[in-house]
Amino acid sequence: MRILLYTPNFLPELTGSGKYNGELAEWLVRRGHQVDVITAHPYYPQWQVHKEYRNKLWLIERKGLLTIRRTPLYVPKKPTGTTRMLHELSFAFNSLPYWIGALFRKYDILISVCPPMQVGLLPYLYSTFKRTPFVFHIQDLQVDAARTLGLIKNKTLLSLLSKVENFLLQNASVVSSISEGMREVILGKNVKPERYFMLPNWVDTDFIQPLPQKDTLRSMFGFKLDDIVVLYAGNLGEKQGVEGLLTVVENMAHDSRVKFVINGDGALREALVTEAKRRGLSNVYFSRGVSYQQLPQLLAMATIHLVIQKKGMSNLVLPSKLTSIMAAGGAAIVTAEPNSTLANELITNRLTIVVPPEDPQALENSIRILIDSPSLEDFQTNARRYAIDNFNQDMILDKFETLLFDLILDNSVS
Incomplete structure (x- = not known):
């Protein structure tokens, strides 16, 4: 052709x-x-x-x-x-x-x-x-x-x-x-x-796959192998609605185990960096992205992935980052309207925790629950299997x- x-x-x-x-x-x-x-x-x-x-x-x-x-x-x-x-x-x-x-x-x-x-x-x-x-x-x-x-x-x-x-x-x-x-x-x-x-x-499930923590990018950020890393990786734009994430970061600042990483670029990046400095948040780390060759190591370093969208987006866009997260065997928390097609698919297949969009308290609660939940490994296993079967x-x-x-x-x- x-x-x-x-x-x-x-x-x-x-x-x-x-x-x-x-x-x-x-x-x-x-x-x-x-x-x-x-x-x-x-x-x-x-x-x-x-x-x-x-x-x-x-x-x-x-x-x-x-x-x-x-x-x-x-x-x-x-x-x-x-x-x-x-x-x-x-x-x-x-x-x-x-x-x-x-x-x-x-x-x-x-x-x-x-x-x-x-x-x-x-x-x-x-x-x-x-x-x-x-x-x-x-x-x-x-x-x-x-x-x-x-x-x-x-x-x-x-x-x-x-x-x-x-x-x-x-x-x-x-x-x-x-x-x-x-x-x-x-x-x-x-x-x-x-x-x-x-x-x-x-997604290339042979290239992006689960990795031992010692082989990830944790050392680049100065993290320990047993630190809990909560990662948002992707575009920082209007449709994502990541502004509320800083409230979660601030509320969890007392827990020294938890490190937040916001990796990406976009229209709202500078505003987020400025606001994090204004609040004095030392538990959040910003990076502009990594090379494609480093993507598996970036995704695999996360204990929990965040996939955030604003209200009304669940049936209009599908976060492209979700397929890569699943391929890496990542446990994710996704914001989506209840009973949306996206939410139903994720819940039915036990792939992630789904929380309402633009609700920082619900997001924070889900992070706290998932950190110590036995379901964490189940989500990781299910996500990897689903990526291989569907993507x-x-x-x-x-x-x-x-x-x-x-x-x-x-x-x-x-």
Whole structure:
């Protein structure tokens, strides 16, 4: 197959959709397919263009069957609803030269990855003009999330964005997403079940796996082997709602056994660091992230993992970090609304403790309970087994590859 992937997020970004987009492209290339990518210079999660790409304009990178066409884009220092829209529009506008070039090439199939939602418009136009199947893959439901979080308050604008989203959902050859909760929301937007495909995020369970504590990154932080490490690793942005975590850290400051680590970057990082200093919290450690090669050692050092989201997010986004935590055999506490699809799946399979979002007291209580609970090892064992059974990369992408072949065959017949 000759495939065109369109997304602003791609490797070397190691968190969020950029990681999965890059791994998808590399997997398809290993299968012998030619993959062209139209993307931006990497900027996430720091919201700052990576050092090696700064001051560069349009750039083409070639790696065998993989061609990456990068474009500059506006990256706001402090993302808001308005600046995010400008950021996304700048990517669409600056990528136009590559789309003009694409008109002179023949692709078998197009894949665009949301967010941003508008990323589906140019692939739709191309697919219509060239009669090429178009897969609209959704990593999170951006318009619903913006409405829930209040990132966009203008009702007219929200209505317009919803109409554009619905248009793309109705006109893509296939709509895919990563969780059952998102599937329910998407089908509720009048997408027919036969046009939906489940494409969950995957994890390399051979690379990320449980490790002895002596082989983890505890020594890098100065922790003892018997310290209780509570780890939040991931994006520090609006959807996560990690602000309340500092209240938990403060309330547990008297317990010298417990060390909190906040590992990651994002729009709220500096505010969290400043607030922790203001409160004089000596039991919390901030780090900006580790290399991908160190990820197994980072995850394995945690006694307890925290997966935190704001209210209303449980069926709109699925924390990508959760699959890696499970692969590492991690015991996690996850914030999710009661009876949401995410909460029900985690509880039914005894994978984690689930607490209500934006409730620091419930989060603190769960940490205290889990520290000394005999269920800690059960959660670790169950999580590792579930990751192996459900998140294997080859198993997931084999099915996706079959879908792509079927779409191409159906298109050629019609």
